Amino acid sequence: MTAIEFPSQRVSLWYFRIALVLFILQVIMGLWLSINYAFTLPQALVDVFAFNTARSIHTNLLVAWMLLGFMGGTYYILPVECERDLYSTRIAYLQLAIFVLAAVTAVIGFLFRWTRGKPLLEIPFPLNALIVVAALLFIANVAMTIFTAKVRSALQWMLLGGVAFLAVMYLFGMPFYQNLNTDYYYWWWVIHLWVEGAWEVVTASIVAFIIMRVTGVDRKVVEKWLYVETGLFLFTGIVGTGHHYYWIGAPDYWLWWGGVFSALEPLPIVLMVVDTWMHVRERKNPIINPLTWYYIVGLAIYHLVGAGLWGFMHTLPPINYYTHGSQVTVSHGHLAFFGAYGILNLTIFYFAMPRLKNIIKYQDRLGRWGFWIMTIGMFLLGLVFGVAGILQTYLERFLDIGYSTAQITMMFWFRIAFGIGVVFLIGVIITVWHLFTIKPAPDQPAETLSSERGPAAEGI
Amino acid sequence: MTGKAARWIFWIGTLSSAVIFLWMTYDFHRQTPTFAHTDRLTADVIAGKKVWHRYNCNDCHTILGFGGYYAPDMTKAFYRLGPNNIATIVMHPEAVYKNSFRKMPQLGVTQPEIAQLNAFLKWVGEIDNRHWPPQDEKFVKAYYQRAASPQNLSKVDIVMGACGGCHSFQNLGRNVAGSFDDIAKRIAYDRATLIRYMLNPQSVKPGIAMPPQNVTPETAGIIADFILALKVPKEVRQ
Numbered sequence: 001m002t003a004i005e006f007p008s009q010r011v012s013l014w015y016f017r018i019a020l021v022l023f024i025l026q027v028i029m030g031l032w033l034s035i036n037y038a039f040t041l042p043q044a045l046v047d048v049f050a051f052n053t054a055r056s057i058h059t060n061l062l063v064a065w066m067l068l069g070f071m072g073g074t075y076y077i078l079p080v081e082c083e084r085d086l087y088s089t090r091i092a093y094l095q096l097a098i099f100v101l102a103a104v105t106a107v108i109g110f111l112f113r114w115t116r117g118k119p120l121l122e123i124p125f126p127l128n129a130l131i132v133v134a135a136l137l138f139i140a141n142v143a144m145t146i147f148t149a150k151v152r153s154a155l156q157w158m159l160l161g162g163v164a165f166l167a168v169m170y171l172f173g174m175p176f177y178q179n180l181n182t183d184y185y186y187w188w189w190v191i192h193l194w195v196e197g198a199w200e201v202v203t204a205s206i207v208a209f210i211i212m213r214v215t216g217v218d219r220k221v222v223e224k225w226l227y228v229e230t231g232l233f234l235f236t237g238i239v240g241t242g243h244h245y246y247w248i249g250a251p252d253y254w255l256w257w258g259g260v261f262s263a264l265e266p267l268p269i270v271l272m273v274v275d276t277w278m279h280v281r282e283r284k285n286p287i288i289n290p291l292t293w294y295y296i297v298g299l300a301i302y303h304l305v306g307a308g309l310w311g312f313m314h315t316l317p318p319i320n321y322y323t324h325g326s327q328v329t330v331s332h333g334h335l336a337f338f339g340a341y342g343i344l345n346l347t348i349f350y351f352a353m354p355r356l357k358n359i360i361k362y363q364d365r366l367g368r369w370g371f372w373i374m375t376i377g378m379f380l381l382g383l384v385f386g387v388a389g390i391l392q393t394y395l396e397r398f399l400d401i402g403y404s405t406a407q408i409t410m411m412f413w414f415r416i417a418f419g420i421g422v423v424f425l426i427g428v429i430i431t432v433w434h435l436f437t438i439k440p441a442p443d444q445p446a447e448t449l450s451s452e453r454g455p456a457a458e459g460i
Numbered sequence: 461m462t463g464k465a466a467r468w469i470f471w472i473g474t475l476s477s478a479v480i481f482l483w484m485t486y487d488f489h490r491q492t493p494t495f496a497h498t499d500r501l502t503a504d505v506i507a508g509k510k511v512w513h514r515y516n517c518n519d520c521h522t523i524l525g526f527g528g529y530y531a532p533d534m535t536k537a538f539y540r541l542g543p544n545n546i547a548t549i550v551m552h553p554e555a556v557y558k559n560s561f562r563k564m565p566q567l568g569v570t571q572p573e574i575a576q577l578n579a580f581l582k583w584v585g586e587i588d589n590r591h592w593p594p595q596d597e598k599f600v601k602a603y604y605q606r607a608a609s610p611q612n613l614s615k616v617d618i619v620m621g622a623c624g625g626c627h628s629f630q631n632l633g634r635n636v637a638g639s640f641d642d643i644a645k646r647i648a649y650d651r652a653t654l655i656r657y658m659l660n661p662q663s664v665k666p667g668i669a670m671p672p673q674n675v676t677p678e679t680a681g682i683i684a685d686f687i688l689a690l691k692v693p694k695e696v697r698q
Contacts, residue, residue, distance in 0.1 A: 036530065040561045043554045050565040051530045052519030117513030119527045178506045180584055181496045184524055185488060220463060227466035235473030238481045247592035248524050249495035250488055257484065261477075321594060325525030325533060397594045403532045408561055 003355035006079035008086035011093060013356045015072025016349050018100060019065040020432045023342075026061035027428050029054055031421045037414035049111070056110050056122045062337060063120065064103045069345030070166075070202050071095075071138055074159055076352045077209045078142060081156050082149035087141050095137040102130040118183075120191060121173040128174055135167040154223040155205055158230060162201035169193045181249045188244045195307075195336070196237035196265065203344050204230050204272070207299065210351050211276065214292060216284035225275040232268035240265050243315045247324055255317045262315040266308030269300075276300040288445055289354070291364040294371055295347040299339075302375065306332070306339025306382070322397050327410070328389030335382040343375075346431065354438050361441040366434040373427030381420045388413035495588045508580025511573045520564075523584060525592065531564065536596035538585040539603045543578040544674045545625030550574060552671035556626060556636055574674070619686045622675050637670065644690035654684040 004010070035041075036051045075092055079085055086092060106123040109115065115122045123131070142163060146156045173190040177183035208226045212219055242258020276297060287293055310332040314323040323329070354362045388410055396406035492498060512518065518527040523534045537546065549556050551574060553564035569577070591597050606613055616629065619640075624633035629640045649657060649664070657664040658673045658680045673680070 041563060043557075043563050043566075046563040046565045047554075050520070052516045052528060052565075055519045055528050055530070056516065113516065115513075115516045117516040117518055119518050122516065122519070176510075178501055178509065179492065179496055179498060180509060180524065181587055181589075182489075182492060184526055185485075187526070224461060224463050224466040227463075227470040228461075231466075231470035231473035234470075235477045238474070238477035239484075241481065242484070244526075245488075247589045249492075249587040249589040251491050251495075254484070257480070321592065324592065325522040325527075325529065327529060330529060400595050400598075403595075404560075411561065 003358045003360060006085045008089045008092075009076050009079050009352075010356060011086065011089050011096075012072040012076035012352060014093070014096060015068045015075065016353055017436070018096075019068035019072065019345060020349070020435060022061050022065035022068070022103075023345075024425075024428055024432055026058055026065065027421070027425045029058040029061065031418060031425060033058055034414050034418040034421055037410050038418050039411070039415075053110050053113070056115060056119075057107055059120050060103070060106060060110075060122065064099075066199075066337075066341050066345065068096075068099070069341075069348055070163070070199070070206075071099075073206050073345070073348040073352070074138075074142060074163060074202070076348070076356075077206065078145050078156075078159070081151075081153055081159075081209070082145050083151050084145065084149050087144035087148065091137050091141045095134045095141070098130055098137070099134040102127045102134065118173070118187070121187070125174070131170070132167075135170065139164055139167055153219070154226065155209055158201060158205040158208075158226060162198055162205060165201065166194060166198035169198060184248050185245065185250070188241055192241045192244055193238070195340070196240060197234060199341060200233040200237065200268075201230050203340065204233065206344065206348060207272070207276075207296070210347060211279050211296065214285065214296070214351070215279045215282070217279045217282060222279070225271070229268050229271050229275070232271065236261050236264040236267060243320070246317050246320055259316050263312060265315075266304065266312050269304045269308040273300040273304050286445075288361050289350075289364060291362075291367045291371065292347070292350045294368070295343060295350050298371070298375060299343040299347050302335075302339030302343055304339075305379075306335030306337075310335050310382070310386075322393050323389065326389050326393050326397075327385050328393060331382050331385035331389050334378065334385060338374075338378045342378075349435050353435050357438060359438060359440045361444050363439045363441045364434075366430055367438075370427050370431030370434055374424060374431060377420055377424035377427055381417060381424060384413055384417045384420060388417075497583070497586055497588075500583055500586065502579065502583075504576050504579035505583040506580075508576035508578070508583075511569070511577045512580055514573075515567045515569060524587075524589065531562075533593050533596070534581060534584070535587075535589065535593060536585050536600055538578065538581040539599040540596050541625055542621045543582075544622045546578055546581065547574045547674040548625055548671055550577065555669045555671055558669065559636070615682060615686050618679065619683050622673070622679060622683060626670075640687055640690055644687050647687070651681070651684050651688060654687065655680045658683060 032054050033051065036054070075086060102123070106127050109124065109127070110122065114124055116124050139160075142160055146160055149156070169190050172186040177186065204226055208222050211217065212222045238261075239257050240262035242254045243262040245254040245258060277300070280293065280297060314320050314328055314332065350367070354360070391409055391413070392406050395401055395409065396403055512523075517523075517534070520528045520531040521534045522529060525533065525535070532540075541549070549564070550567070550569050551571075552566075554566050557563050585600070591600075606617055616632070620627075620629060620632045623640075626636040627633050627638060627640055627643070628635045647654070653664060655677065658675065659677070660672050661668045661670040662672075675683070
């Protein structure tokens with residue numbers, strides 16, 4: 001009895017492990033950032049390790065563990081979807097090595113101020129070149145696996161399209177733009193068209209796969225939803241990029257196009273919640289691992305709240321005029337990244353990691369603690385940032401009583417944020433520990449795993 | 461819904477949005493010269509942008525509202541602070557923010573880099589971005605009012621434009637290094653010493669925290685006259 005069908009799926013394990021370590025480091029760096037707000041630090045410390053360095057590490061670690069999760073997840077599901085092993089496991093490991101080398105060098109470089117100084121895309125050109133090499137290897141490996149497969153599915157193309165879209169968009173962030181407004185115009189081609197474009201396509205594909213596996217709902221039904229959802233994601237998301245162009249010095253019509261399309265952005269997420277709910281209700285498989293189902297449903301709901309609702313709140317120009325570039329954005333950023341992509345990665349890990357260790361039913365007591373501490377912790381954190389943001393906006397921009405007066409009130413709220421952050425970190429450590437040491441439950445289900453591709457393959 | 465209809469939704473949705481977006485991108489480039497004044501993108505401005513990147517300013521400060529939210533937005537900083545205040549803050553943050561609850565790192569920015577950074581921030585401030593951020597609009601308006609009628613430019617405007625980053629006068633400026641009323645009562649320098657003091661404080665009073673000021677000797681003269689005039693007892697001034 002084996003839990004994975006193709007040996008090459010094993011490459012994903014190292015992607016997941018490294019991603020989880022980076023996740024912990026990212027949260028620790030986040031705590032340090034909150035200390036910067038909450039307390040007055042000595043000048044000598046600020047001179048050697050300033051907020052900007054810590055922030056670039058925090059955000060780059062985020063991007064790195066997200067991408068590692070996506071790539072590992074793709075490598076895990078691709079052999080099953082293609083009914084063949086990966087084109088090359090060597091390329092997969094080589095690509096991982098290059099990617100991790102670039103990421104580690106980048107973080108060390110930041111400490112010595114080796115940076116491009118462009119938020120979220122700080123890594124210097126030589127390292128960017130390495131990332132591009134890793135991305136090309138990844139896409140080539142995925143494409144070759146699909147091209148040489150004997151079976152065809154919509155999911156394969158959606159995945160390939162998503163990762164290729166992701167990689168192409170990254171290129172727009174690489175050149176030096178002389179003009180700041182054009183610089184930020186294309187900066188959003190990376191950031192926005194990632195999170196509200198390419199990443200959504202990858203997410204939707206991976207979620208579709210996992211839902212198909214665990215619920216046993218018919219492939220045709222799942223793929224139909226996948227087409228409609230990604231279609232709507234891209235329809236609203238592409239023109240919705242305009243909600244970042246209100247105040248950069250761009251023509252007036254962006255206010256309308258950006259406002260209306262981005263206001264529609266929650267629609268596909270609502271659809272995602274509905275279809276997840278329907279598939280879970282109409283499941284053909286028994287629930288073997290409740291925690292994995294928690295994550296699947298939690299992903300849909302958190303995605304809707306963090307990305308959809310919190311994004312909608314300040315996407316319309318008259319509101320955004322006051323909230324743009326304030327802690328309100330921080331609130332939205334945390335809830336959306338964790339809700340849509342953090343939980344997605346953890347869903348992949350909880351789906352794949354037990355199988356990679358030949359475990360059908362796993363002990364989930366610790367994992368449940370981790371799930372609830374993280375989800376509730378991050379929600380509270382989002383609320384605290386939100387309160388801080390509304391306060392900042394009101395004091396600084398509405399009452400116009402000055403930056404410092406508004407910011408000094410932040411100290412109180414960030415002390416609370418730090419406290420919640422510590423709790424969140426505990427939740428993260430519990431979860432990571434649980435995933436690393438995942439053990440079979442004492443009561444294993446009687447039936448063994450049949451082929452993963454069958455219509456009602458298995459429950460999870 | 462059939463599978464075919466679902467595929468149509470995908471392709472029509474994606475492509476229609478992409479076409480609209482690409483057309484608007486084309487139009488953005490067509491109109492950028494008007495909105496961002498690309499004709500004023502001098503070598504100094506571009507060098508200033510590189511300085512902005514080199515010291516990773518953007519991960520603490522927002523600009524056009526993007527970046528770190530740890531420090532004030534820099535979009536209209538040129539109007540809010542003026543070149544001398546920017547230079548003093550960037551080159552001597554440990555002095556300016558000595559008593560502040562939040563610090564700025566000493567980055568080792570050089571004199572020529574400061575000039576380029578100021579050119580860049582001036583250019584950014586001129587981007588026609590629909591009067592964002594709201595809290596800085598008053599500084600922009602005041603700047604253009606002063607520029608429109610330089611003959612009406614009062615001494616207070618000149619003095620606070622150069623010194624307001626640290627010193628206060630009446631309800632203007634910041635209270636980092638004391639108000640000019642108090643300073644006027646305290647100091648015993650003559651005009652020439654005061655000018656020398658502004659340009660190189662250490663040469664007059666070794667160990668003083670005030671950094672050297674990036675003002676012309678003429679401006680320093682105006683500032684010195686202004687401060688010395690405050691020495692007159694209040695009753696007489698009325």
